[in-house]
Amino acid sequence: MLQGKRVIVTGASTGIGEQIAYHLARMGAHLVVTARTEAKLKKVISECLKLGAASAHFIPGTMEDLVFAEQVVTKAGKLMGGLDMLILNHIAPVNLRFFNGDVASIRKVMDINFFSYITMTSAALPMLKVTNGSIVVVSSIAGKLITPLIADYSAAKFALDGFYSSLQKELQLMNVNISITLCILGFINTDSAVKSLSGIVENITPSPKEECAVEIIKGGALRQKVIAYPSSIYISMWNPIRTIQEYFILLTYNIDNITRN
Ligand code: NDP
Structure with a gap:
């Protein structure tokens, strides 16, 4: 399904993002x-070309710089002649520690782990509307359940969940055919995660991480709203009351008035 599709993968120098790039390369994506x-x-790109990528380019820089985040999307769109899938996966290095009052470091993590995602999404939406494309957001069980020692990381993952779940509904209400897949991950054997835990x-x-990458790509290609990996963590996210409440909240909205204003 992804042969010839044009995909951006962030955080692809190592870990899960690197594996996502290799799987997409085998499928013949740009x-x-x-x-x-x-x-x-x-x-990574030289390996991707060996594995069969239709084309492979890299754009180095830090997602702390939101101008860079936006430029990655515009440059990638020019390099590939459009965009079919945006896979948002990067994170700032994780340090397990008690919150010590350092607000500046939380702001930095929010820029990298949250605002750069929103910035890239905003830049990508016009191209994705043309292709009926997909956004894949790599999140964590720490964005669903409460865990100590990672307040900054957890805050960003909860924020991603709130933003993209809301955007999913808005696109649906506006009949915009762009899918958003939220990927809720448990503990994966990347060097950084193993080291920090x-x-x-x-x-x-x-x-x-190799299997995890496949599940993320599959979720995006099949336009699933949410995937959980490993599947054993799905049970901790299962909340039928929330789903029912969300349905009834939406019934109270007068969508015609919103679209007219
Ligand atoms: P890694 O730490 O292995 O990789 C992180 C990637 O982000 C690297 O490519 C790194 O490259 C890049 N990165 C780090 N800082 C910046 C920055 N400032 N600007 C741009 N890129 C940056 O992460 P994982 O592969 O373990 O995790 C990938 C995703 O999966 C994340 O969203 C994570 O939250 C999620 N996840 C992972 C779990 C796990 O156990 N591994 C569990 C739950 C969720 P470089 O240093 O070259 O910039």
């Missing part, structure tokens, strides 16, 4: 990958 470390991105979180076996 790719633009981004992260900060140019040397790693060069290796080591000695703090015990008795959980991480799931493989």
